[in-house]
Amino acid sequence: QVQLVESGGGVVQPGRSLRLSCAASGFTFSSYAMHWVRQAPGTGLEWVAVIWYDGTNKYYVDSVKGRFTISRDNSKNTLYLQMNSLRAEDTAVYFCATDISGTYVWGQGALVTVSS
Amino acid sequence: QLVLTQSPSASASLGASVKLTCALSSGHSTYAIVWHQQQPDKGPRFLMNLNSDGSHSKGDGIPDRFSGSSSGAERYLIISSLQSEDEADYYCQTWVNDIQVFGEGTKLTVL
Numbered sequence: 001q002v003q004l005v006e007s008g009g010g011v012v013q014p015g016r017s018l019r020l021s022c023a024a025s026g027f028t029f030s031s032y033a034m035h036w037v038r039q040a041p042g043t044g045l046e047w048v049a050v051i052w053y054d055g056t057n058k059y060y061v062d063s064v065k066g067r068f069t070i071s072r073d074n075s076k077n078t079l080y081l082q083m084n085s086l087r088a089e090d091t092a093v094y095f096c097a098t099d100i101s102g103t104y105v106w107g108q109g110a111l112v113t114v115s116s
Numbered sequence: 117q118l119v120l121t122q123s124p125s126a127s128a129s130l131g132a133s134v135k136l137t138c139a140l141s142s143g144h145s146t147y148a149i150v151w152h153q154q155q156p157d158k159g160p161r162f163l164m165n166l167n168s169d170g171s172h173s174k175g176d177g178i179p180d181r182f183s184g185s186s187s188g189a190e191r192y193l194i195i196s197s198l199q200s201e202d203e204a205d206y207y208c209q210t211w212v213n214d215i216q217v218f219g220e221g222t223k224l225t226v227l
Contacts, residue, residue: 044207047217106161
């Protein structure tokens with residue numbers, strides 16, 4: 001069974017850092033690009049970042065460039081999102097997701113709250 | 117710039133049918149899209165891929181009541197025999213060069 005499970009969310013003060021993890025199972029993790037998508041309270045879905053299957057290419061939405069870093073460890077079947085210099089507007093549920101041969105798979109999400 | 121436009125809200129009666137629209141921006145009329153459903157207080161759920169010719173492939177367990185079609189730059193999600201659990205937000209999504217773009221979503225109310 002294909003599964004994505006996020007962890008690492010929590011409450012953090014503005015300017016601080018947090019790292020999210022996404023554990024993958026049920027598919028060949030090292031063969032697929034992986035995405036982070038977020039959803040601020042009461043709003044729609046916003047794509048955040050993507051990393052290629054082998055980690056060689058990474059792309060980000062403009063609002064997180066220079067602050068967030070997407071990475072992966074294919075030996076551990078795990079995706080990461082390192083979030084630095086967090087702002088109040090980064091408060092959201094963060095989902096990891098992937099497209100496996102035409103079927104989009106979502107994790108359950110991890111809530112990140114940036115507040116003093 | 118690639119933009120997906122969705123109406124903010126839609127409503128239809130229990131047992132009726134509804135057609136939700138996702139419009140691709142100019143110059144992108146041949147793009148395929150994906151439809152996702154997000155029920156209240158839940159994560160998104162993949163519904164289907166939808167191509168420019170109207171062919172579509174649904175996710176596992178998606179009822180036959182859900183279908184898709186296309187016309188020009190518009191992509192449609194058709195839900196027939198509406199049930200109460202269909203009340204949800206529906207998002208369309210596409211991509212260009214690995215970067216994903218989401219529509220702003222349509223909130224469907226089942227009356």
